[in-house]
Amino acid sequence: MKITDGLRISALRGLGAEDGDMDTLLEYTKNVFYPQSETGSDELSPKWPEIWDKVQTVCKTPPRLEMFQSAAGVIPIIYPSGVPDFERLLREIVYKGKDVPHIEDRSSSFVVGKELLEYI
Secondary structure (H helix, E strand, O other), X not given: OOOOHHHHHHHHHHOOXXXXXXXXXXXXXXXXXXXXXOOOOOOOOOOHHHHHHHHHHHOOOOOEEEEEEEOOEEEEEEEOOOHHHHXXXXXXXXXXXXXXXXXXXXXXOOOOHHHHHHHO
């Protein structure tokens, strides 16, 4: 389902937003999780197949993928099968192969498009 401005306006009004704040709130809640085409498509980046292939290569056990429908559009969520795969994903993809002190203290990570797309 494509999240339209109409749906976002309705949701924001339901949360108590007033018309005078709507333009600011629409800008604040626009989708920034992946590049969109000039038409405002909610499709994932064309690089997504490369990203998913890299994730599967890095993980020793197949990860689970969920496409989460958010107010900002679809967000791919990757669930590694265990802590070692999660740490490998952080090191190899997020930190571009660098060793990161105390990586074992992380319990989740949110990666925005540019960080990930530059690596792939």
